[in-house]
Amino acid sequence: MNELEEYHQNLMADIRREADASGVFPVEAFFDRMTERLTEAGELEVADRAYFQSGEGAQRLRIDGYAGDPRDSEGVLGLIVCDFADSDTVQTFGKGDVPPILNPLIRFLKKAKTEEFRDSLNEANPAFQVSDLIITTWSQVTKVKLILISNRQYIGRDDTVKLADIGDVPITWSVWDLARFERFDRSGQAREDMVIDFARDFGAPLPALKASQTGAALESYLLIVPGEQLAAIYDKWGARLLEANVRSFLQARAKTNKGIQKTIKEEPELFFPYNNGLxxxxxxxxxxxxDDGMAVASISNLQIVNGAQTTGSIHAGLKSAKEQLPQVFVQMKLTVVPSDRSEDIVPKISEYANTQNKVNAADFFSNHPFHIRMEQFSRSVLFPARAGERHDTKWFYERSRGQFVNARPKVKGKAQTDFDIQFPKSQLFSKTDLAKFEFSAAGQPHIVSRGAQKNFAEFAKDIGESWSRSDAKYDELWYKRLVSKAIVFRWLETEVPKQPWYEGGYRANIVTYSMAKVFHDANGEKQVLDLDAIWRRQSVPEALQRALLLAAAEAHxxxxxxxxxVRNMSEWAKQQACWNGMKGRTLNYGDDFETCLTLVDTAKAAKRDEKAKKAMTEGINAQAEVVTLGAEFWSGVLAWGRERKRLTPKDMQILEVCASMPRRIPSxxxxxxxxxxLGRMRDQGFGES
Incomplete structure (x- = not known):
């Protein structure tokens, strides 16, 4: 069995298991799972399920979802259709199979633009919601993006090509097939390399000045990019130019800067001196x-880590200031970073280059200390076996895509079985999952409803600011309570579709809203939800289950x-007003809800106990390190510090104890x-030759 076949087998097992557990159709479980990848890869900012199908043959209409309000995405209207084969073996499809899948989606779009079609539907019908959104926003739509997601392998060669126009609006399509999802899940690589060939595709090579010496650790170049070229490049590659995490951080796809737009329209020749560049x-x-010197002929996998607003504004000029664009030029500082060093280097470039935002851009990257600490906890913290199960387990935190797949032993046998027992697939969670758990519990369901990337961006700002003040609260107990929130969230995801009032659709919104409501109502001045009881039993208590389902019905x-x-319910769920309405409703959870709560003082006592335990562990580790370094080493530190008068009386007293080991052992x-x-002495030169 090759890697793709193994991936397909595991994917189908996961989808069937989720569909059975939640009582949804496999294609719905497939849509939810795979659109998470689309948003993480930057293909879409948000993916809302909106299934509709009618007619047969040449009259068939079909849509599975859409990418939110196009006004939030520079006028790009994203529509999604699923091609799902419920098969145990890998199926294939080619370029000729694409039109029968996409044409029903195009026909739906044409129908959805008409008020006659919209008004023929019930307002609760997802097709009504999409149609109303399209009618309302069509005048601002600049491009239609059709996305085909499939669990079959695509053996055609074309990816994004023009299909047809509706009036002046171009339509493009792209395929996310089994192989593409497999590449992304294994390594975060969703596409083939992106090679921008200036000479062949964008007019001419770009004049450049090399800004690094021969043999330097990293190559650097300074370039002057014509506005027309930059706009054309962005028009072709779009979000692929903007690293997904940084794009969310900068909110690059939101409304572009009015000042930049004004300069392009009114003073294009002054754009270069006014703008900070890329x-x-x-x-x-x-x-x-x-003849004019060095020029850059092509760039592989270009990523704009600062200057997204500038890029978006220049691209908008294709429509609003086409005549002025030839006079627009922008400077670019380009650094060549080998792919194996990108996770370390790119965040720093982004952080230091970015002057428009106070929050550290590196907070969005997987190598931030917060994510590393959560990963360390996830590999070491054991949780008790659930009732009826024999094995303690761990929750696997995947701080970067592919960690889980690559950590699991490739060859079947005892090692793979042991891994699956220790890290059940159902206990795998990512950075965006973590942000959903936390913000749902923190009373931010309207932000969670805006999609994984926007929610993560807001969450990361909070974490970045909090971490910079003090990282002490993000200890093992914080992690355990995070897992409690994950247990509640995942339980709701499974149970909501089974409820008699559930009509299909809006599951993600209902889950986050009901969780937020219960946490909001439970947490007061004297009592809070007993999260410690949840992680200890690794399940949701029955009284809490009843409260969550009561809140879920209300959220629905x-x-x-x-x-x-207000007609579009998905867009309504993204508004603060929606949460205010939910928050203001009074729910009677029943007398037994009290059993789910604990005194604030008790919760704080657990936190104090955790701090004491951490201090004791750190003390033991410190003792071990001091003893390992040895008395002779500490004698050298003492002599060096005394000679340079860098030690306080307390420093000397303690170093004398360390230097007298083993006769005396430091506490x-x-x-x-x-x-x-020792750290202070090293900062001042100790140990340097």
Whole structure:
């Protein structure tokens, strides 16, 4: 069995298991799972399920979902259709099979633009919701993007090509097939390399000045990019130019800067002196010699890590200021970063280049200390076996895509079985999952409803600011309570579709809203939800289950009954007003709900106990490190510090104890102080030759 066949087998098992557990159709479970990848890869910002099908043959209409309000995506209307084969073996399809799949989606779009079609549907019908959104926003739509997601392998060669126009609006399509999803899940690589060939596709090579010496650790170049070329490149490659995490951070796809737009329209010749330019990275650069000197002929995997607003504004100029664009030029600082170093280098370039935002851009990357700490906890913290099960387990935190797949032993046998027992697939969660769990519990369901990337961006701002003040609260107990929130969230995801009031659709919104409501109502001045009881039993208590389902029914009512003048329920769920309406409703959870709560003082006592345990562990580790370094080493530290008069009386007293080992052994507090002194001495030159 090759890797693709194994991936297909595991994917189908996961989808069938989720469909059976939740009582949904496999294609719906497939849509939810795979659109998470689309948003993470930057193909879409959000994916809302909106299934509709009618007619036969040449009259058939079909849609499975859409990518939110196009006004939030530079006028790009994204529509999604599923091609799902419920098969145990890998199926294939070619270029000729694409039109029968996409044509029903195109026919739906044409129908959905008409008020006659919209008004023939019930307002609760997802097709009504999409049609109304299209009619309302069509005048601002600049491009239609059709996305075909399939669990078959695509053996055609074309990816994104023009299909047809509706009026002046171009339509493009792209395929996310089994192989593409497999590449993304294994390594985060969703596509083939993106090679921008300036000479062949964008007019001419770009004049460049090499800004690094021969043999430097990283190659760097300075370029002047014509506005027309940059706009054309962005028009072709779009979000692929903007690293997904940084794009979310900068909100690059939101409304572009009015000042930049004004300069393009009114003073295009002054754009270069006014604008700070772009900072970008690439895997590789190909240079040529021209009569005018060095020029960049092609760039592999260009990423604009700072200057997304500038890029978006210049691209908008294709429509709003086409005549002025030839006079627009922008400078670019380009650094060649090998792919194996990108996770370390690119975040730093983004952080240091970015001057428009106070929050650290690197907070969005998988190598931020917060994510590393959560990963460490996830590999070491054991949770008790659930009732009826024999094995303790761990929750696997995947801080970067592909970690789980690559950590699982490839060859079947005892090692693979042991891994599956220790890390059940149902206990795998990602950065965006973590953000959903936390923000649902923190009373931000309207932000969670805006999609995984936008929610993660907001969450990361909070974490970045909190971490910079103090990282102490993100300890093992915080992690365990995070897992409690994950257990509640995942339980709701499974149970909501089974409820008699559930009509299909809006599951994700109902889950986050009901969880937020229960946490909001439970957490007061004297009592809070007992999260510690949840992680200890690894399940949701029955009294809490009843409360969550009561809140879920209420959330369904709030979301599906928006105020007058609001028709799109998915968009309604993204508004603060929707959460205010839900928050203000009074629910009677029953007397046994009290059993799910604990006193605030008790919860704080658990936190104090965790701090004491951590301090003790750190003390033991410090003692071990001091002893390992040895008395002779500490004698050297003492002599070096005394000679340069860098030690306080307390420093000397403790270092003398360390230097007299094993006759005297430093206490854990003394050991920690000695290590602090050592760090200070090293900062001042100790140990340097």
């Amino acid at each position: 900072s970008a990275t690439a895997d590789a650069v190909s240079c040529v010699r021209t 009512d709030v979301i599906t009954h928006p105020p007058a003048g 854990d507090l003394q050991a920690r102080h000695a290590l602090d002194v």
